[in-house]
Amino acid sequence: xxxxxxxxxxxxxxxxxxxxxxxxxxxxxxxxxxxxxxxxxxxxxxxxxxxxxxxxxxxxxxxxxxxxxxxxxxxxxxxxxxxxxxxxxxxxxxxxxxxxxxxxxxxxxxxxxxxxxxxxxxxxxxxxxxxxxxxxxxxxxxx
Amino acid sequence: xxxxxxxxxxxxxxxxxxxxxxxxxxxxxxxxxxxxxxxxxxxxxxxxxxxxxxxxxxxxxxxxxxxxxxxxxxxxxxxxxxxxxxxxxxxxxxxxxxxxxxxxxxxxxxxxxxxxxxxxxxxxxxxxxxxxxxxxxxxxxxxxxxxxxxxxxxxxxxxxxxxxxxxxxxxxxxxxxxxxxxxxxxxxxxxxxxxxxxxxxxxxxxxxxxxxxxxxxxxxxxxxxxxxxxxxxxxxxxxxxxxxxxxxxxxxxxxxxxxxxxxxxxxxxxxxxxxxxxxxxxxxxxxxxxxxxxxxxxxxxxxxxxxxxxxxxxxxxxxxxxxxxxxxxxxxxxxxxxxxxxxxxxxxxxxxxxxxxxxxxxxxxxxxxxxxxxxxxxxxxxxxxxxxxxxxxxxxxxxxxxxxxxxxxxxxxxxxxxxxxxxxxxxxxxxxxxxxxxxxxxxxxxxxxxxxxxxxxxxxxxxxxxxxxxxxxxxxxxxxxxxxxxxxxxxxxxxxxxxxxxxxxxxxxxxxxxxxxxxxxxxxxxxxxxxxxxxxxxxxxxxxxxxxxxxxxxxxxxxxxxxxxxxxxxxxxxxxxxxxxxxxxxxxxxxxxxxxxxxxxxxxxxxxxxxxxxxxxxxxxxxxxxxxxxxxxxxxxxxxxxxxxxx
Numbered sequence: 001x002x003x004x005x006x007x008x009x010x011x012x013x014x015x016x017x018x019x020x021x022x023x024x025x026x027x028x029x030x031x032x033x034x035x036x037x038x039x040x041x042x043x044x045x046x047x048x049x050x051x052x053x054x055x056x057x058x059x060x061x062x063x064x065x066x067x068x069x070x071x072x073x074x075x076x077x078x079x080x081x082x083x084x085x086x087x088x089x090x091x092x093x094x095x096x097x098x099x100x101x102x103x104x105x106x107x108x109x110x111x112x113x114x115x116x117x118x119x120x121x122x123x124x125x126x127x128x129x130x131x132x133x134x135x136x137x138x139x140x141x142x143x
Numbered sequence: 144x145x146x147x148x149x150x151x152x153x154x155x156x157x158x159x160x161x162x163x164x165x166x167x168x169x170x171x172x173x174x175x176x177x178x179x180x181x182x183x184x185x186x187x188x189x190x191x192x193x194x195x196x197x198x199x200x201x202x203x204x205x206x207x208x209x210x211x212x213x214x215x216x217x218x219x220x221x222x223x224x225x226x227x228x229x230x231x232x233x234x235x236x237x238x239x240x241x242x243x244x245x246x247x248x249x250x251x252x253x254x255x256x257x258x259x260x261x262x263x264x265x266x267x268x269x270x271x272x273x274x275x276x277x278x279x280x281x282x283x284x285x286x287x288x289x290x291x292x293x294x295x296x297x298x299x300x301x302x303x304x305x306x307x308x309x310x311x312x313x314x315x316x317x318x319x320x321x322x323x324x325x326x327x328x329x330x331x332x333x334x335x336x337x338x339x340x341x342x343x344x345x346x347x348x349x350x351x352x353x354x355x356x357x358x359x360x361x362x363x364x365x366x367x368x369x370x371x372x373x374x375x376x377x378x379x380x381x382x383x384x385x386x387x388x389x390x391x392x393x394x395x396x397x398x399x400x401x402x403x404x405x406x407x408x409x410x411x412x413x414x415x416x417x418x419x420x421x422x423x424x425x426x427x428x429x430x431x432x433x434x435x436x437x438x439x440x441x442x443x444x445x446x447x448x449x450x451x452x453x454x455x456x457x458x459x460x461x462x463x464x465x466x467x468x469x470x471x472x473x474x475x476x477x478x479x480x481x482x483x484x485x486x487x488x489x490x491x492x493x494x495x496x497x498x499x500x501x502x503x504x505x506x507x508x509x510x511x512x513x514x515x516x517x518x519x520x521x522x523x524x525x526x527x528x529x530x531x532x533x534x535x536x537x538x539x540x541x542x543x544x545x546x547x548x549x550x551x552x553x554x555x556x557x558x559x560x561x562x563x564x565x566x567x568x569x570x571x572x573x574x575x576x577x578x579x580x581x582x583x584x585x586x587x588x589x590x591x592x593x594x595x596x597x598x599x600x601x602x603x604x605x606x607x608x609x610x611x612x613x614x615x616x617x618x619x620x621x622x623x624x625x626x627x628x629x630x631x632x633x634x635x636x637x638x639x640x641x642x643x644x645x646x647x648x649x650x651x652x653x654x655x656x657x658x659x660x661x662x663x664x665x666x667x668x669x670x671x672x673x674x675x676x677x678x679x680x681x682x683x684x685x686x687x688x689x690x691x692x693x694x695x696x697x698x699x700x701x702x703x704x705x706x707x708x709x710x711x712x713x714x715x716x717x718x719x720x721x722x723x724x725x726x727x728x729x730x731x732x733x734x735x736x737x738x739x740x741x742x743x744x745x746x747x748x749x750x751x752x753x754x755x756x757x758x759x760x761x762x763x764x765x766x767x768x769x770x771x772x773x774x775x776x777x778x779x780x781x782x783x784x785x786x787x788x789x790x
Contacts, residue, residue, distance in 0.1 A: 047236040047280075054297040059768055062737045063726070073669070077735040078726060106770075107723065114723030121771030122761070126237050 045137065052134025055127055059119065060135075068138035080113050085138035092139065099132050173259050174199065177216040181232055190224040199258060204246040206599055211246040211255035213263060239295065250283040251275060266552070271539040275591070278584055279554040282535065285592020289319055290606045302589030305582055309355060313514030314573075316530035317593075319606055323355075324458050327517040330379035334444045334455075338490050340370040343439075348577060350439075351432040352424060357574035359510050360565070371495050372503020376519060383454045388446045389472055400476075407477025410470050415663075415675040419629075422482070429629065429640060430461070435484035446475040453624070460629030465678035510572060528573065535594035543567060557587035610635035618690035625677055633695070641674065643764065648696040650752045653688055660684050666739040702751035706784040714785025717778055727769075730789065738769065745790040753783045 045053065057066070063078065065071040068085035075082050085091060102110050106118030119128065178197050185192035201212045219225035219232040220242065226234045235242060240250075248255040253274035257263040266273045275282055284296040291307075293299050303320075312320045331340075342349065344366040347356040361369065379385075392403045416433065417426035423434035436445070444455070449471050452461040466474065496502060507513070513521045534557070542556055545567035549555050559566060561583040564573035578586065612634035614622050622628065628637035633644045647656070661684075663674035679687075718724045727737035734740075744753075755762070757779045760769040774782070 047238075051295060063735075074727070074735045074737050108721060114721060115726035117723065117726065117770040118772060119770055121773045122768075126239065129237060 046133065048130050048133035049137050050134075051127075052130035052132070055123065055131050056134050059123070060131070068135065078113075078115050080115070082116070085135050088139045091136070096132065099135065100128055103128050103131060174215045177231060178218065181216075181218045184225075184228065184232060188224055192219070192222055192224060202243060202246045204244065204249070206602065207245060207249055209246045209248060209255055211248050212258050213247040213251075213253075213255065215258055216260075217247075249286070250280070252283070266539075273552065276552075276554055279588050279591060282554075282588045282591030285589060286535075286594055286596055287598050287602050288604045290604055291319075293604075298585045298588050299592065301582070302585035302587070305578070305586050306589055309357070309576060310515055311531070314511050314528040316532055318532050321609070324460070325355075325515040326456055326459065327380055328373060328512075329376055329518060330383075330455060332374040332377040333379070333385060334440050336439060336441070337370055337374050338487065339439045339484075340373060341366050341490050342487060344369055350435065351421075353421075353428050354431065357576045359574040361506075365506055367490075367493065368496060368499050368503045369506050370503075371499040372507060373518075375500065379455050380457055380517070385443050385447050386450075388443055388475065389468055391469055391472060392476075403473050404477050404480055406470065407473035407475070408481075410466060410474050411477055413676050414464055414466075414474075414678075415673055418673045418675055433478070433482055435482055435487070437479045437482045438484035438487050442475055442479050445478060446471060449474060452626075460626040462625040462627075462629075462675065462677055464675075465680065465683075510574070531590055532593055533595045535591045536596075554587055554591060557590055558583050561586050607635070612636045614690070614694075616690075617686045621683060621687060630674075639766075644691075644695055646695060646697055646700065646752075646763065648691040648694075649700040649749060651747055652749060653692065655747045656688060656691070657684055660687075667736070669736055700751045700755050701749075702754055704750055704754070704780055704783055704787075706787055710781045710784035711788045714781035714783070714788075717782050718785055722772055722774075722782075741786065741789060743789055745787040748786070750783055750787050753786055754779055757782055 056064075061072050062074045063070075063072040063082040064085065065075065065082075070082040070084035072082065083090075098110070102112070102116065103123070104118065104120035106120075107113040107116035109118060119131075123131065175197060178195050182194040185194050195218045199212060200214045200218075201210050202214055203210050214220065216231045217235075219228060220235040222234050224234075225232055228234075242250075246255065247253075251274045252272050253264050254262055254267075254270050254272075257270075261267060262270070264274045278298075281293075281296040281299040284293055285299050285303075288296065288299075291300070291303055293303075306317065307320050308323060310323045310325065311317060312322050313325075339350075343356075344359070344361055345363070346358050347354045348358065392400050395403070419427045419429035420431060420433045421428060422432065424432065440448075448455050449464065449466070450468075451463055452459050453463070507518070511527050512518070513523055514527070535553075537553055539551055539553065542551075542553070544551055544556065547559060547566050549559050560573075561576070561578050562580070564575055565571045613619065613636075614633070622633075627633070627644075630640040631637050631642060631644045632639050635645075651659075659674075660677070660679055663676055665673045724741075725734035727735040729736060729740040730742055752763075756769075757772075757774055759771055760767045761771060
């Protein structure tokens with residue numbers, strides 16, 4: 001009887017200790033999976049922002065610039081100048097609805113310069129939210 | 144007896160405790176805590192969020208035959224209010240797929256049926272496919288999307304492009320990639336200087352930074368052996384021979400010779416060679432750098448090549464310029480005097496190895512040079528690298544990580560291998576491609592999606608079959624001779640360095656095209672690759688124009704409109720004040736330079752084209768960045784009238 005008892009207790013203990021070891025190993029793996037990619041920059045962007053980055057590069061950089069400072073190569077030809085997205089004060093005051101409206105309907109839709117085209121016919125709703133999400137990331141860190 | 148009952152009582156207690164472990168363990172499940180936590184969070188939010196019922200939840204994707212229990216803890220995926228919340232409750236980003244239909248692991252990987260964090264996302268015993276790291280997520284798109292250009296997956300698309308351009312299929316088995324054209328090595332002994340060849344074999348990128356040829360990391364000895372071997376191949380494909388250069392200024396005065404070189408320089412500029420060929424890194428990147436070409440090839444070869452590129456190098460995408468013989472000689476003389484590599488070191492004198500041919504041939508075979516290059520009718524080698532059709536399924540225990548100190552995951556293995564192909568084992572033969580981090584990751588993403596996972600046919604997006612368009616007759620000969628497909632696409636065949644010509648005759652007026660061949664100017668000031676002047680004669684231009692008007696045309700695009708002053712005035716107001724077209728287009732040097740300048744557009748485009756373009760630019764060119772303004776018909780007509788009035 002005694003032996004059976006000790007055996008049960010031992011077995012339970014063994015099972016427990018075995019388990020905690022495994023957990024440690026798994027923690028390491030998870031760290032690897034979620035963390036340390038070779039490039040930290042991409043990591044800090046959300047999925048929407050990464051999608052938006054691609055669209056922004058195709059449609060917006062020519063005027064608003066790769067860094068969002070409103071200094072794309074075509075900005076030289078424009079008056080008024082394109083919006084500087086790194087201007088945190090302006091961007092914080094701008095609601096998401098208004099930002100999406102401007103992208104969708106262009107300057108003429110929101111009583112701003114007609115030089116900003118309307119992208120509502122070119123980009124789908126989802127694509128416009130991606131672009132807006134990416135534009136938002138320029139202001140981060142300037143506040 | 145008393146003793147026995149004590150034992151009995153004790154053992155019943157122990158038995159009870161052991162029995163209690165199971166329900167207790169079940170009660171303290173990890174996922175339950177997450178569900179309680181979620182309900183607490185839901186109660187705190189200002190918005191109304193439906194609390195979760197306690198219990199395991201799952202998505203059963205019937206289409207894919209997958210069961211994913213991730214939603215047991217990821218409870219707020221559909222709750223927009225939880226977009227800023229912490230994981231695992233954060234809402235899912237908007238995507239084009241419905242995850243309630245397809246489940247989670249088809250895109251994220253990981254163990255769908257697991258109900259603890261570490262088992263579902265991590266690498267655990269008997270499960271070595273953890274979820275994809277963020278940067279490699281697009282690999283999953285590649286499982287179903289087999290087309291070359293996957294919308295919403297720019298990294299995957301880039302990776303596939305690099306795989307195709309780098310000719311990975313020369314050594315690896317891959318599906319859906321075509322072998323790229325690579326120059327034949329027949330006649331290389333009559334073409335290049337041996338000293339250049341040794342330097343090239345050692346490191347092709349010091350000569351041309353964007354060459355497709357990778358670095359095979361050869362030793363000095365190997366490079367010399369291979370160069371000696373290659374220099375023995377003196378005859379060109381199809382028994383073509385080098386004609387002697389005319390030597391028309393051999394006995395002329397130095398000033399006449401200077402003038403001759405001057406003529407060559409003028410023609411070199413007029414032909415816009417730098418549209419495709421960079422010179423010391425400046426210019427287009429369609430073809431090789433010419434900055435040091437005089438130290439590479441012999442003048443005789445250069446003269447013959449300019450005269451008829453395809454005779455010495457069948458399949459090359461270099462147009463045959465219609466230059467006179469003296470002009471060709473002048474261009475050769477100019478290039479010989481201008482593009483010399485003054486820094487190239489002379490190879491130290493050495494006695495060639497007597498067995499150089501056998502040893503060189505062995506090296507040629509070892510590195511599978513014939514995977515890409517033709518030489519002496521040698522048979523194409525079988526793919527010698529590992530097959531990559533199912534590389535995404537590779538198990539970790541099958542991979543030899545050698546002494547490389549990286550985290551042992553498949554994405555990181557591929558990334559590291561692409562950055563430094565021989566890091567895991569120095570005896571490996573894969574050459575170095577000098578990919579950047581971004582490029583290596585993109586290629587790894589494209590490869591990870593190559594799995595043998597069964598995907599139902601209705602979910603697959605297959606690539607378009609390659610175009611079989613092949614123009615015949617006089618036009619066909621001209622297209623071949625002028626290598627039009629090298630830059631232009633016609634009916635789905637060719638590159639998109641320049642305009643798609645499929646609807647050219649519906650787009651542009653005959654007279655304008657005719658003048659354009661004589662003086663090809665650049666419609667877009669920002670382009671580096673510009674249409675060269677091919678010096679075509681009038682008969683050739685007529686052949687091209689006649690063909691275009693028969694074939695590169697769609698009747699549905701032909702449309703005439705009545706143009707009157709009121710429409711023109713209205714169109715002008717729309718152009719400048721409503722749609723702000725001047726943001727991108729120039730007229731009279733005022734306006735942006737994103738789109739083509741619109742000066743004299745009334746003499747260039749056809750009215751029907753402008754009408755259809757304004758209605759929906761992407762219907763005519765899916766890649767156009769011009770916004771679609773959903774204009775009303777009267778606005779389209781007014782704008783067309785205004786543009787047609789600019790003559």
